[in-house]
Amino acid sequence: MANKAFAWLDERLGLTTIYNVVLDRKVPKVNWWFTLGSASAILFLLQGVTGMFLAVYYVPSPQSAYDSIQFIMNGVAFGWLIRGIHHWGASLMVIVVFLHMLRTFYYGAYKYPREFTWLTGVVLLLCTLGMGFTGYLLPWNQRAYWATTVGTELPGTVPLIGPFITNVLRGGAELSAVTLTRFFAVHIWFLPAVIGALIGVHIYMVVKLGISSVPDRED
Amino acid sequence: MTKSPHLSRNNFVKGVVGILGTLMGVIVGLPAIGYLLSPALKIQTSESWIPLGPLDNYPVGEPTPFSFTRTKINGWEKATNSYGVYVLRKTETDTTVFSNICTHLSCRVSWHDDIVQYVCPCHDGHWNKDGAIVSGPQPRPLDTFENKVEDGNLFIHFVEG
Amino acid sequence: MDDEQKQRYLEKYKQAKQQGVKFFPDIIYKDLLVSFALFIILVMLATFVGVANEPKADPSDSSYIPRPEWYFLFLFEMLKFFPGQIEWVGTIVVPTVAILALFLLPFLDRKPARYPGKRWRAIGVMGVVVLAMIALTIRAVITTPPQVEAETVATTLSESILIGQDLYSINCVECHGPDGEGGIIEGVEGLEGYDMKSISAQDEMYTRTDDTLFNVINYGQPDLGMQPFGIAYGGELSIGEIETIVDFMRYTWDDRAELPQEVTQASAMPTLGEDQVPSYDVHIEPLVKRYCISCHRPGKKNNNYLMQSYEEVMNTGDHAPNVIPGDLASNLIRMLHREEIDAGGPMPPTKALKPEIIAIFERWVLGGAPQTPEEAAAAGTVVTGTLTAPQTTAIPTP
Numbered sequence: 001m002a003n004k005a006f007a008w009l010d011e012r013l014g015l016t017t018i019y020n021v022v023l024d025r026k027v028p029k030v031n032w033w034f035t036l037g038s039a040s041a042i043l044f045l046l047q048g049v050t051g052m053f054l055a056v057y058y059v060p061s062p063q064s065a066y067d068s069i070q071f072i073m074n075g076v077a078f079g080w081l082i083r084g085i086h087h088w089g090a091s092l093m094v095i096v097v098f099l100h101m102l103r104t105f106y107y108g109a110y111k112y113p114r115e116f117t118w119l120t121g122v123v124l125l126l127c128t129l130g131m132g133f134t135g136y137l138l139p140w141n142q143r144a145y146w147a148t149t150v151g152t153e154l155p156g157t158v159p160l161i162g163p164f165i166t167n168v169l170r171g172g173a174e175l176s177a178v179t180l181t182r183f184f185a186v187h188i189w190f191l192p193a194v195i196g197a198l199i200g201v202h203i204y205m206v207v208k209l210g211i212s213s214v215p216d217r218e219d
Numbered sequence: 220m221t222k223s224p225h226l227s228r229n230n231f232v233k234g235v236v237g238i239l240g241t242l243m244g245v246i247v248g249l250p251a252i253g254y255l256l257s258p259a260l261k262i263q264t265s266e267s268w269i270p271l272g273p274l275d276n277y278p279v280g281e282p283t284p285f286s287f288t289r290t291k292i293n294g295w296e297k298a299t300n301s302y303g304v305y306v307l308r309k310t311e312t313d314t315t316v317f318s319n320i321c322t323h324l325s326c327r328v329s330w331h332d333d334i335v336q337y338v339c340p341c342h343d344g345h346w347n348k349d350g351a352i353v354s355g356p357q358p359r360p361l362d363t364f365e366n367k368v369e370d371g372n373l374f375i376h377f378v379e380g
Numbered sequence: 381m382d383d384e385q386k387q388r389y390l391e392k393y394k395q396a397k398q399q400g401v402k403f404f405p406d407i408i409y410k411d412l413l414v415s416f417a418l419f420i421i422l423v424m425l426a427t428f429v430g431v432a433n434e435p436k437a438d439p440s441d442s443s444y445i446p447r448p449e450w451y452f453l454f455l456f457e458m459l460k461f462f463p464g465q466i467e468w469v470g471t472i473v474v475p476t477v478a479i480l481a482l483f484l485l486p487f488l489d490r491k492p493a494r495y496p497g498k499r500w501r502a503i504g505v506m507g508v509v510v511l512a513m514i515a516l517t518i519r520a521v522i523t524t525p526p527q528v529e530a531e532t533v534a535t536t537l538s539e540s541i542l543i544g545q546d547l548y549s550i551n552c553v554e555c556h557g558p559d560g561e562g563g564i565i566e567g568v569e570g571l572e573g574y575d576m577k578s579i580s581a582q583d584e585m586y587t588r589t590d591d592t593l594f595n596v597i598n599y600g601q602p603d604l605g606m607q608p609f610g611i612a613y614g615g616e617l618s619i620g621e622i623e624t625i626v627d628f629m630r631y632t633w634d635d636r637a638e639l640p641q642e643v644t645q646a647s648a649m650p651t652l653g654e655d656q657v658p659s660y661d662v663h664i665e666p667l668v669k670r671y672c673i674s675c676h677r678p679g680k681k682n683n684n685y686l687m688q689s690y691e692e693v694m695n696t697g698d699h700a701p702n703v704i705p706g707d708l709a710s711n712l713i714r715m716l717h718r719e720e721i722d723a724g725g726p727m728p729p730t731k732a733l734k735p736e737i738i739a740i741f742e743r744w745v746l747g748g749a750p751q752t753p754e755e756a757a758a759a760g761t762v763v764t765g766t767l768t769a770p771q772t773t774a775i776p777t778p
Binding site for chain 3: 022023024025026027028029030032034035036038039042043046062066070073074075080081083084085087088089090091092094095096102105106107108109110111112113114115118119122125126129132133136139140141142143144145146147149150151154155157158159162174175210211213215216217218219
């Protein structure tokens with residue numbers, strides 16, 4: 001029965017082909033540093049899942065943001081766990097993504113034919129930092145408020161267009177409800193969409209080109 | 220696989236992938252279910268006697284509406300909920316207080332003087348002055364509140380949750 | 381890289397692949413172990429370290445020291461090296477150059493060499509950058525002045541109400557009375573003799589929203605003699621603290637809002653057995669906190685009699701000692717009974733305490749004014765049969 005169901009699905013989805021192409025392929029022998037890419041992906045998934053659950057109760061408004069997070073932490077079963085994973089996951093993800101970049105750099109894996117994979121990787125690194133920056137404001141506590149006040153002030157130092165950039169980031173002259181909702185939107189829609197799409201491209205490239213090998217003295 | 224006493228490397232990895240994957244799913248998944256369900260499990264019942272003012276405010280033989288509010292915490296929000304009742308003084312001393320919540324699907328019913336009936340606007344339920352069903356899909360007569368009179372003031376026993 | 385070099389690379393890579401392993405199971409296995417280990421670390425961090433409880437954002441609190449998330453600290457610290465006119469070099473030029481360099485890396489470095497030992501220049505530059513980032517981060521952590529001790533943050537409504545109750549006792553009782561009942565104000569400079577209306581009456585509670593109450597406390601009502609209490613306006617209370625007072629008022633005085641059960645229990649005066657000696661820690665401190673401490677703390681007109689701890693209650697004051705163990709003629713007791721004596725007038729000035737509360741003070745003094753419940757138990761029983769044990773009292777609602 002199970003076999004029949006599998007055959008039926010396989011005929012339509014091409015599961016065997018996927019297995020042969022993606023899983024059953026030969027790759028060079030590599031070391032443990034090569035696990036950081038998949039770890040980044042898993043962390044992104046985990047952040048996505050815990051983020052979805054946080055969105056069940058979180059309200060992006062100055063009146064309610066703080067209280068809704070207090071409710072998540074103290075009023076809902078396991079809210080502390082979901083938020084704890086999301087909070088620490090952010091830091092861990094920055095570390096893992098950064099180390100992944102360093103490993104790629106160290107082994108020269110950005111070179112032919114993987115230049116484009118590297119480019120998508122750089123964007124992914126920047127997006128990860130962007131997630132950290134936008135997510136930091138959402139709890140609307142003292143840390144968040146003041147860090148973002150300063151953080152959005154930085155581009156303001158650019159000659160001529162600086163103040164305008166700051167106003168665009170904040171959606172006004174100062175930090176307000178408008179800032180909070182746009183950071184929220186960027187944090188849960190724009191950046192995850194970009195990251196999700198680019199991870200797709202990134203992994204496609206890795207599967208197509210094969211993971212880079214550890215270079216030896218001749219390379 | 221059943222024939223071989225040794226686990227092939229392939230099957231070993233499959234097993235480990237399965238176990239660790241399941242473990243991660245369970246560690247996140249089970250708390251997540253509790254996380255989603257917990258507001259529904261935490262509804263507290265509360266009861267109190269609500270003052271409806273002097274009994275003399277209510278004419279005999281005529282349903283009179285009265286509304287009151289209760290403050291409640293819903294998650295992070297303090298909500299002030301309004302409730303409506305109809306007070307019917309059948310005689311000087313015999314008073315019935317009806318809830319204005321339809322017993323069918325909780326729409327709010329209102330008293331129509333011209334036809335001497337309570338009418339629910341949603342599915343056209345009708346009740347007579349004493350709260351008994353006249354017509355419509357509702358399963359039972361209008362709900363009533365236990366009431367008492369103290370020092371000439373009317374109170375109803377209000378139970379929430 | 382020319383075509384020949386490319387060809388050579390592809391050939392070699394093909395060989396490496398052939399001598400290599402299968403993606404499944406070998407690579408997946410390692411990946412999964414690492415990912416799972418990271419996952420466990422995360423769950424541990426979430427469980428045993430958790431997320432620090434920060435006070436709510438307060439735009440008016442200028443004493444807060446802003447700090448970015450730790451992975452931006454190096455950027456933050458770097459700006460100290462670009463003062464004044466060239467600040468924008470640090471905020472924009474350096475990060476932009478760094479990002480551009482990352483993007484252009486595959487095009488800048490087009491040599492075929494991949495072995496790290498042959499690319500010491502590139503590795504060196506990256507190494508210096510990474511070390512600089514780490515050094516800047518460490519420097520930022522070291523040079524950050526410690527955050528001014530934040531106030532206790534209420535995490536649940538019950539906590540908020542209890543914190544609010546204490547803050548109310550300290551800041552509001554002098555004029556508004558312990559239960560918001562008001563009355564003739566005594567002993568407050570500038571408001572002597574003012575007949576304060578009740579702020580806990582139903583029409584007050586029904587017509588004032590939480591926001592209104594918040595604003596009254598925050599801004600004060602200077603024309604009516606009420607000073608501002610918000611930090612931003614010269615007071616001492618943060619917005620979080622004012623919110624706890626509002627919660628306390630709403631849930632204690634507004635009959636439409638039911639006090640959560642935990643609060644009723646936590647704020648109930650401890651029970652006292654018929655022949656038990658009260659102790660300071662269990663019975664007296666909550667009463668002192670509730671009825672006395674608003675004036676009997678530093679900076680108030682109180683003949684230097686402070687009541688913030690057992691030691692202060694026993695030893696401070698211009699007319700010390702105000703409590704003499706075993707002596708019902710102690711200043712404290714006589715003044716509670718509204719006698720006019722050398723040490724001062726009736727206490728509390730506005731309104732007498734309920735007889736059953738005064739009785740607790742009397743039993744405590746008679747029993748030797750013990751501090752801890754153990755000492756109280758050792759003091760044995762009081763034989764005064766006339767004193768009745770008070771009932772368990774919740775926060776009295778008017």
